[in-house]
Amino acid sequence: MSSAIAPRGRAAATFAASLKLENVTRRYGEAAALDCVDLAVAPGEIVCLLGPSGCGKTTLLRVISGIERPTSGVVLINDREVAGPNRFEPPENRSVGLMFQDFALFPHLTVIENVAFGLKSLPSADRNTAARAILDRVGLAAFVDAYPSTLSGGQQQRVALARAIVPRPAVMLMDEPFSGLDVQLRDTMQEETLSLLRETRATSVIVTHHPEEAMRLSDRIAVLRAGRIVQVGTTLDLFRDPASLFVARLFSEINEIPARVAGGRIDTAAGAFAAPGLAEGAAAVLCVRERAVTLTPMANGASKSMSASGGQMMGRVLDLKFLGDVTRLDVAVEGFDQPLRVRSAGRDGLRRGSEVSVSIDRASVLVFPLDAPASLDVHARDDG
Numbered sequence: 001m002s003s004a005i006a007p008r009g010r011a012a013a014t015f016a017a018s019l020k021l022e023n024v025t026r027r028y029g030e031a032a033a034l035d036c037v038d039l040a041v042a043p044g045e046i047v048c049l050l051g052p053s054g055c056g057k058t059t060l061l062r063v064i065s066g067i068e069r070p071t072s073g074v075v076l077i078n079d080r081e082v083a084g085p086n087r088f089e090p091p092e093n094r095s096v097g098l099m100f101q102d103f104a105l106f107p108h109l110t111v112i113e114n115v116a117f118g119l120k121s122l123p124s125a126d127r128n129t130a131a132r133a134i135l136d137r138v139g140l141a142a143f144v145d146a147y148p149s150t151l152s153g154g155q156q157q158r159v160a161l162a163r164a165i166v167p168r169p170a171v172m173l174m175d176e177p178f179s180g181l182d183v184q185l186r187d188t189m190q191e192e193t194l195s196l197l198r199e200t201r202a203t204s205v206i207v208t209h210h211p212e213e214a215m216r217l218s219d220r221i222a223v224l225r226a227g228r229i230v231q232v233g234t235t236l237d238l239f240r241d242p243a244s245l246f247v248a249r250l251f252s253e254i255n256e257i258p259a260r261v262a263g264g265r266i267d268t269a270a271g272a273f274a275a276p277g278l279a280e281g282a283a284a285v286l287c288v289r290e291r292a293v294t295l296t297p298m299a300n301g302a303s304k305s306m307s308a309s310g311g312q313m314m315g316r317v318l319d320l321k322f323l324g325d326v327t328r329l330d331v332a333v334e335g336f337d338q339p340l341r342v343r344s345a346g347r348d349g350l351r352r353g354s355e356v357s358v359s360i361d362r363a364s365v366l367v368f369p370l371d372a373p374a375s376l377d378v379h380a381r382d383d384g
Contacts, residue, residue, distance in 0.1 A: 269335025
């Protein structure tokens with residue numbers, strides 16, 4: 001008996017649309033959930049909205065979809081105004097597909113009835129044909145007559161994805177679509193969803209608070225904070241050249257070392273670093289990525305007289321934890337008030353108490369003005 005998986009069909013391609021937001025603001029009383037948001041998404045592009053709980057990601061998605069009206073600003077799909085000062089089109093007139101965090105399946109309808117629900121304008125036979133084709137594409141051809149309550153979480157998500165994509169929307173909107181899945185299933189569903197979005201070529205906006213998820217799924221990422229977009233770019237752009245300490249914290253595990261600007265630079269135990277654009281005497285932060293620190297075991301009797309100017313410092317391993325593909329170490333380094341956190345691909349015979357030579361890749365060091373503590377930007381499942 002063959003164990004080969006039966007090949008799936010292909011999803012029908014859509015006519016991808018451009019999406020543009022111009023100076024979009026959404027207020028609830030005096031509070032601004034969105035504040036002068038500008039964003040342009042090219043046809044067929046996948047953009048992730050990334051940020052902590054309450055930053056406005058879901059509100060922005062609801063404004064794009066037409067579930068909510070912007071207080072001011074303009075939303076355009078294919079250069080056609082769908083929301084603005086003198087115009088507001090409901091969701092059904094915008095050619096948008098919506099996939100919610102809780103899937104929002106109708107419990108009293110079968111799988112195929114759920115998927116065909118958005119195809120009411122078609123004859124019954126055509127609705128069923130289209131629904132069966134997309135269910136075959138997502139691997140649920142054998143479950144057409146099942147009810148949502150009998151399906152696993154991953155299967156329910158496939159139904160929700162099929163229902164959203166079958167009308168061939170010009171713009172696909174997804175709100176935290178993987179948050180309710182366990183880690184292993186989440187990875188699988190991310191790959192399957194990305195494959196389907198690429199296949200249909202729908203312009204897509206995906207809300208997430210997981211940086212790794214955004215990096216995996218998107219062509220570009222729009223980072224939101226307190227209702228504003230603070231940076232837009234590719235994964236490489238945001239990792240290599242974050243615009244702020246807030247963005248750097250999202251995309252790297254970093255050590256934050258306080259300093260003060262003097263003569264256009266900051267002086268630390270790791271050496272002097274340029275601080276362009278920072279005022280004289282301003283409070284600054286030296287950001288050292290955990291993976292940019294190299295530890296070398298000290299040979300017995302080796303000289304302990306090292307200096308940052310020579311590129312190396314003296315340290316001692318306080319703690320280490322094996323995390324699979326990396327080892328996480330806490331290292332006390334001469335001249336630093338707090339231990340450096342280090343992520344290393346190997347242990348190299350290190351243990352607690354080991355004396356090490358510490359070197360930092362200066363090319364990966366970042367300098368920013370002092371920002372709010374990382375604890376104020378809480379990553380949570382729900383969003384505002």
